Each structure stands twice: as C-alpha cells, then as structure tokens.
Amino acid sequence: MSIKIGHKLYAERIQDGLNNAFMRKAVSSAQGRFRSGRLKAAEELGDWEDWRTLGEEIRSHTMENLDYYLHQLSEQVEKRGGTVFFAETAKEANEYIQEIAKKRQAKKVVKSKSMVTEEIGLNEALEKSGCEVVESDLGEWILQLDEDPPSHIVTPALHKNKEQIRETFRKKKGYTGSDDPVELAAFAREQLRQDFLEADIGVTGCNFAVAESGAITLVTNEGNARMVTSLPDTQISVMGMERIVPTWEDLEVVVSLLTRAAVGQKLTSYITALTGTRLEDEVDGPEDFHLVIVDNGRSKILGTEFQSALHCIRCAACINACPVYRHVGGHSYGSIYPGPIGAVLTPLLDGYDDHKDLPYASTLCAACTEACPVKIPLHEHLIRHREIIVEREKMTTKAEKMMMMGFAKWASTPAAYKLSTKMARTTLKPWTKEEYIEKGPGPMKGWTEQRDFPAPSKERFRDWYQKREQRSDQ
Amino acid sequence: MKVSLFITCLCDTFTPDVGKDTVELLERFGCEVDFPAGQTCCGQPAYNSGYKSESIKAMKQMIKAFEQAEYVVGPSGSCVHMLKEYPKVLADEPEWAKRARKLADKTFELTQFLVDVLKVEDVGSTFTGTATYHPSCHMTRLLGVKDAPRILLENVKGLNLIELPMKEDCCGFGGTFAVKNSHISGQMVQEKAEHIEETKADYLIGGDMGCVMNMGGRLRRNGQEVKFLHIAQVLNTQ
Numbered sequence: 006m007s008i009k010i011g012h013k014l015y016a017e018r019i020q021d022g023l024n025n026a027f028m029r030k031a032v033s034s035a036q037g038r039f040r041s042g043r044l045k046a047a048e049e050l051g052d053w054e055d056w057r058t059l060g061e062e063i064r065s066h067t068m069e070n071l072d073y074y075l076h077q078l079s080e081q082v083e084k085r086g087g088t089v090f091f092a093e094t095a096k097e098a099n100e101y102i103q104e105i106a107k108k109r110q111a112k113k114v115v116k117s118k119s120m121v122t123e124e125i126g127l128n129e130a131l132e133k134s135g136c137e138v139v140e141s142d143l144g145e146w147i148l149q150l151d152e153d154p155p156s157h158i159v160t161p162a163l164h165k166n167k168e169q170i171r172e173t174f175r176k177k178k179g180y181t182g183s184d185d186p187v188e189l190a191a192f193a194r195e196q197l198r199q200d201f202l203e204a205d206i207g208v209t210g211c212n213f214a215v216a217e218s219g220a221i222t223l224v225t226n227e228g229n230a231r232m233v234t235s236l237p238d239t240q241i242s243v244m245g246m247e248r249i250v251p252t253w254e255d256l257e258v259v260v261s262l263l264t265r266a267a268v269g270q271k272l273t274s275y276i277t278a279l280t281g282t283r284l285e286d287e288v289d290g291p292e293d294f295h296l297v298i299v300d301n302g303r304s305k306i307l308g309t310e311f312q313s314a315l316h317c318i319r320c321a322a323c324i325n326a327c328p329v330y331r332h333v334g335g336h337s338y339g340s341i342y343p344g345p346i347g348a349v350l351t352p353l354l355d356g357y358d359d360h361k362d363l364p365y366a367s368t369l370c371a372a373c374t375e376a377c378p379v380k381i382p383l384h385e386h387l388i389r390h391r392e393i394i395v396e397r398e399k400m401t402t403k404a405e406k407m408m409m410m411g412f413a414k415w416a417s418t419p420a421a422y423k424l425s426t427k428m429a430r431t432t433l434k435p436w437t438k439e440e441y442i443e444k445g446p447g448p449m450k451g452w453t454e455q456r457d458f459p460a461p462s463k464e465r466f467r468d469w470y471q472k473r474e475q476r477s478d479q
Numbered sequence: 480m481k482v483s484l485f486i487t488c489l490c491d492t493f494t495p496d497v498g499k500d501t502v503e504l505l506e507r508f509g510c511e512v513d514f515p516a517g518q519t520c521c522g523q524p525a526y527n528s529g530y531k532s533e534s535i536k537a538m539k540q541m542i543k544a545f546e547q548a549e550y551v552v553g554p555s556g557s558c559v560h561m562l563k564e565y566p567k568v569l570a571d572e573p574e575w576a577k578r579a580r581k582l583a584d585k586t587f588e589l590t591q592f593l594v595d596v597l598k599v600e601d602v603g604s605t606f607t608g609t610a611t612y613h614p615s616c617h618m619t620r621l622l623g624v625k626d627a628p629r630i631l632l633e634n635v636k637g638l639n640l641i642e643l644p645m646k647e648d649c650c651g652f653g654g655t656f657a658v659k660n661s662h663i664s665g666q667m668v669q670e671k672a673e674h675i676e677e678t679k680a681d682y683l684i685g686g687d688m689g690c691v692m693n694m695g696g697r698l699r700r701n702g703q704e705v706k707f708l709h710i711a712q713v714l715n716t717q
Contacts, residue, residue, distance in 0.1 A: 023662055328649050332666045366660060368653025368667070369527055370616035391529025401529070409530040415519070416537030419544075422519040426492045441699065451658035455665030456696030459493050466491045466498035470514045 007095065007126045008355040010154040010339050015362035022333035028164045032334050035163040039325040042269020043376065050265060060262045060379040063255045064316035067247075071307065074216040074249050075298065081219025085281025087294040091246075095125035098299050102127060102208075102241055103134045105295060109239050111136055111205035115197075117223065117230035118142035119210025120158050120319065121245045121299055123341045124354075127208070139200040141229040143193055150177040156335025156343060159267050159321040164334060197229070207233035207291070211244035212319075213259060214296070217252045220280040221296065224263060226273045234279055240291035242279075246298050247315040259318055262378035267320040302354040310389055314349050316379045321346075323373035323383055329366055338363060345373035349386040357393070361400050364390035408448065429461035480597075482510040483545055485553030485562070485586065488520040489688045490709075497688060500715035501554045501589055507715075508597050517544035521561040526568065528655045538565050542578050550596070551586040554711050555687050556618020559588040563622070588618060589711060590627035590686060600630050604716040607637035610682035611675060612710075615690045616649050628686050628710055635713060641678040645670075652693040668697040675705055683707040 047053040079089040092098035128138045140149040144162035167184040174180035182188045212224045223230040264270045283290035324344030335343035340351040348363040364387045373383040437460040445453040490497045522537030565579035651667025685691040695707035
C-alpha cells in the first residue's frame with residue numbers, strides 16, 4: 006500500500022460508494038454510535054472546550070519546536086538501549102526495516118495497528134523480502150484476510166458485519182463456527198496466538214512518543230500490542246515525525262482527548278508505554294528496539310499555512326462526524342487517510358495530481374472542525390486547498406474558470422447584477438413549469454438532477470423596495 | 480436605530496418575500512431600514528470554490544455598498560459569515576482589510592440582531608401549525624448563532640415546534656457542492672427529507688435560503704407536502 010489506493014477515478018469511486026447500500030448502512034450506524042459516544046464522553050469530562058484548547062496548545066507548541074523534541078526523543082531512546090532511524094522517505098524507512106529483518110533472518114513479523122506503516126507500504130516491502138506479515142489488531146486482521154484496503158483510520162472494519170466476517174474466516178482460515186461475535190473473536194485470538202509465539206519481529210505504530218523519556222505509547226483495546234511488544238525479540242516502532250509530545254503531563258491531555266474523541270471512552274483497555282530494551286532484571290520486552298521516525302512529506306508542511314494539519318492525533322472524530330463520509334464511505338477517498346482529515350492531508354503528502362477532487366468532497370459544513378479535539382480548522386484547510394488547486398495548480402476546467410470570471414464581473418458591477426437578475430426569469434422561462442425548473446440547462450443540470458429549482462421571482466426584492474420608497478415619497 | 484438591509488442575492492432574486500418580512504420585522508421594533516442598491520453577492524460561491532481573487536472583486540463591491548451603514552442585517556447566517564471573513568481574506572491589502580473590519584463588526588444575521596442587539600425574544604407573532612426547524616451549518620457552527628432562532632420560534636403563538644432528528648447534519652447544499660458533487664448532495668438532502676418526514680411537520684423552517692431551497696426543492700421532487708419557509712416569514716406574522 007501507499008497513500009493512494011487503487012486506480013479508479015474519483016467519480017467512479019463515489020458511485021461505487023453510493024451504490025453500496027450495505028456499506029452505507031453499516032457506516033451510518035457506526036458513525037451514530039461513535040458520535041453520540043464522543044459527545045457523551047466530552048460532557049462527562051466537563052470543560053471540553055478548555056481541554057480542546059489545551060490540546061491545541063500542546064500540539065501547536067510541539068510543532069513549533071519539533072526539531073528540539075525530536076532531538077530529545079532520539080537521545081532518550083538511545084540512552085535506553087534503542088536505535089533511532091530518521092527516514093526521509095517511505096523507501097528509506099522500508100529499506101531500513103527490511104535490513105533488520107534480513108539480519109535477524111526473520112520469517113514472520115507480527116504487527117499492531119499502524120496507519121504510518123500503511124502509508125509507507127511496509128507489509129508489501131517485508132513480504133517482498135520473504136517475510137510473512139500478520140496484522141494482529143482484529144479489524145486489521147479481517148481486512149488483511151479480505152485483502153481490503155483501509156477505509157477508516159481507527160475502526161478499520163466498521164463497514165463489515167459479522168456475517169461477512171464469518172465468511173472471510175471460513176474462506177481464508179477454515180473457520181467452521183457461527184457468526185456469534187464472541188465465537189468469532191475467540192477464533193481470531195486462537196489463530197493469532199500462534200503467530201505471536203512464532204514471530205521474529207514485532208512492529209508497532211506509535212500513538213505518541215514522549216520526548217522527555219523516550220517512551221513509545223500505544224492506545225489499544227485488544228491487548229494485541231502488548232503481545233507484539235513482549236514476545237518477539239526484536240521490536241520496531243514506526244512513527245510519523247509529528248507523533249510526539251514533550252512530557253508525560255502533555256500525554257495525559259492528548260490521550261484524554263484521543264480516547265474520548267475516537268470512541269467515546271474515558272480510557273481504552275490498554276494504554277501501553279514502552280521505554281527501551283529489556284533490562285537485565287526484566288523478564289520480557291525486546292532485546293533489540295528500533296524507532297523509525299518517518300518524514301515522508303511531513304517536514305514540507307511545517308512552516309506553511311497547513312501546519313496545524315500536523316496537529317492531528319488520529320482520532321477520526323472528523324471522519325465520524327462527516328456527512329459526506331457517511332454516504333460515500335472511506336474507499337471513495339482513494340487514500341488510506343479518508344474523511345475530512347484525509348482530504349486535507351492526502352494532497353499535502355501525496356500531491357494534487359491524484360487527489361485534486363478530495364478538497365471538494367465537502368459541503369464545508371464544518372462538522373469536522375467542530376468535532377476535532379485539537380481544533381484543527383479542517384474546513385478552512387479545504388478552502389485553502391481549493392485556492393491552490395485553482396490559482397497555483399490551475400487544475401480546474403476552462404469553463405469553470407470562465408464562469409467564475411463572469412461571476413467576479415457580475416458581482417462587482419451593480420449594473421450588470423441588476424440587469425441579469427431582472428432578466429433571469431425570462432431567460433429561464435423555456436425550462437420553467439408551474440414556477441419550478443425540473444430539468445435545468447448547463448450548470449443547473451447537477452442541481453435539477455437531484456431536486457427542483459425555483460423560478461426567479463416576478464418581482465425582485467429591490468423592485469418592491471423601490472416602489473415602496475416611491476410611494477412613501479409621494 | 481438605522482439598519483441597512485443586506486438582502487443576499489438569493490432572496491433578492493428568488494424570495495423577495497423574505498426581504499419584505501425582514502424589513503417589516505425590523506420596522507416593528509423601531510428600526511429605520513434602508514436598502515443600499517449597490518449591493519450584489521457576498522462572493523461566497525467563488526470564495527468557497529477556490530476562486531479567491533474573483534471573490535475579492537465581489538467583496539470590495541459589498542464593502543463599498545455598505546460603507547455608510549450603521550448596522551448591516553441580513554436574513555442568512557452563511558452570507559453574513561462570509562462578510563465577517565472579509566478582513567481575513569483581504570489581509571494582504573491593509574486599506575481594504577481595515578474597511579472590511581468595519582463592515583464585519585457592524586454586520587449581523589437577522590435573528591442574532593433581534594435577540595442580541597434589539598433584545599427581543601418575543602416578536603409578538605402568531606403562526607398556527609406544526610413545524611420543524613433546520614439549524615444551518617454556517618449559522619450555527621461558523622457564526623455561532625445557535626439559540627436565537629429557537630428562542631424566537633418558541634415564543635411564536637400557535638406554533639408547535641417539533642425537533643428535527645439529526646438536526647445538526649448538513650442538508651447537502653454546500654453552494655457549488657450541490658452542482659459539482661450532485662450525487663452525494665442528493666443523498667444528503669434525501670436523508671434530510673426523510674428526517675423531515677419523520678417529524679410529520681407541515682412546515683420546514685430554515686434560516687438560510689440556500690439550505691431552504693435545497694431541502695424544499697427535494698421535498699417537492701419527492702412529492703412530499705411539507706411547505707418550506709424562511710424564519711423571517713414565520714416571525715413576521717401578526
């Protein structure tokens with residue numbers, strides 16, 4: 006995998022999403038649950054807005070001083086027996102990890118959930134090197150068995166139901182049980198246990214690295230990350246270079262925001278902090294620990310108007326609040342990062358060429374901005390992207406450009422505005438029936454495909470007002 | 480109090496009644512209302528589509544048109560919010576940004592002006608019927624006007640207000656989104672139409688004509704018999 010998923014064009018992907026009634030129902034109900042969970046958890050915490058402000062301040066301070074904290078983090082990790090590798094590109098990150106696998110003669114790698122490893126395409130890279138890679142987060146494992154690309158950054162299997170999961174287990178793993186979730190989970194646990202025991206390397210992501218101590222923290226509900234980091238002798242944690250907090254105190258704030266915003270939980274079942282390699286008096290933990298810090302386009306965002314996109318703590322609250330996501334689903338975005346944050350991040354990390362439609366996949370309703378626990382102005386970033394697409398990249402159609410130039414002339418020339426609004430009713434007359442247009446011409450087509458358009462009024466407001474003024478003058 | 484009406488291009492062209500009701504409502508509470516004829520469109524269709532330099536041309540025209548106004552009041556949260564964004568958009572042109580700031584500071588959405596400035600909570604109107612209210616996204620999330628429409632509607636005699644399920648969800652209008660991404664927009668407004676149906680209300684009330692036209696157009700397309708109105712039309716009854 007890389008950031009981009011598949012080769013279908015935006016319009017095709019959207020149509021696929023809209024036509025998938027099953028997925029839409031599943032996504033809509035999951036969104037409903039997460040959304041009410043988030044609102045309830047925020048209310049229970051109290052002072053939610055103050056927490057958000059604090060979260061924003063921590064993230065903003067960290068990005069402003071990222072070089073300092075990365076330096077501190079790497080010093081601390083090395084002090085505790087770990088090795089730090091800064092990867093400028095996905096390729097560099099993968100090559101480094103492949104090299105470790107080769108040295109350890111690794112045959113099997115178990116992973117806990119990590120979006121950045123999806124971003125760099127680590128699984129494919131390791132498979133190319135002859136390793137078997139097993140995802141151990143239940144949702145990710147289902148997707149891996151199903152060969153389904155990511156469509157959500159927190160709850161990867163939200164678009165599937167238990168019957169589908171049973172089918173997947175049957176086909177790929179010879180499962181013979183029922184579609185009872187408890188039985189399904191027990192089967193997954195039994196299968197994965199063997200993988201944990203056999204694995205040579207454990208790979209994790211990193212929710213937040215704590216700079217002051219060099220700890221890697223993982224926020225999970227299944228306990229699989231604990232197995233990944235305690236059984237294999239070699240542990241590799243991969244993090245985006247912005248996934249860092251200065252202190253344990255800061256961690257408390259961002260984790261409190263993360264679990265509540267993501268799934269409406271006060272805390273997840275496991276919040277794991279791992280610091281360095283196994284010490285002599287310890288019974289578990291890796292002999293060998295590597296922290297791979299991935300840039301892959303992030304440093305280009307620093308210092309730009311999009312810097313706050315790096316504040317993201319990957320909670321998916323914006324995805325769960327987005328009405329567009331609800332109807333089209335995650336695969337429609339064609340990126341491993343879907344939804345509003347995906348529409349902001351994807352063009353920044355992977356360019357506009359393949360992703361120029363994403364910033365327009367929003368009504369700018371700002372439900373995302375409102376939901377974001379660290380106050381990223383997501384809808385404003387989408388407008389900035391649109392400006393760049395139009396003014397710098399010049400990726401819009403000539404017809405649209407002409408129309409907008411016409412708009413500028415119209416709206417800045419009162420005489421033109423007055424004349425055209427006066428003529429509007431007559432101009433649209435051929436398409437008007439009973440004061441409505443049901444099948445409009447040209448740019449109106451998109452509108453009337455979905456709903457009726459009212460005919461312009463016989464008398465504009467300004468005509469009424471003028472007459473009223475004249476009457477009162479007499 | 481002198482108030483200049485910001486009619487919005489939609490209400491000017493499609494629903495002049497909303498403008499008349501706005502004028503009469505403001506006059507009911509002692510405002511002297513004028514209508515600067517140089518006003519056109521706030522520029523939002525271009526701005527939200529990424530055509531910043533085109534939108535700035537509209538913005539400058541609006542700044543000029545309302546330069547003399549004491550207060551500017553408009554029957555749309557979305558268009559009023561656009562006016563309030565002008566200083567930010569024009570930040571590179573300090574002179575214009577200054578003039579834009581003046582405009583932004585004296586501009587209010589209608590219900591916001593009634594409740595926050597005129598301190599009116601009961602307009603003394605009667606409207607008999609069962610209705611549901613859609614709180615538009617820009618009005619609530621961007622302009623921060625959440626309570627004023629509800630307060631005013633709750634005090635209208637005879638009005639039985641039913642809460643709209645998932646009311647915070649966008650209706651799918653989104654300006655040019657409704658045309659550019661019409662298929663997604665259609666599904667969003669369909670979901671909204673179904674929620675409206677669930678309330679069994681006779682009237683759908685909204686505070687933004689763009690959203691009302693979108694929802695109303697879909698209700699009509701579906702053959703649903705719900706009548707749709709702008710909040711000014713409900714408030715300006717006797």
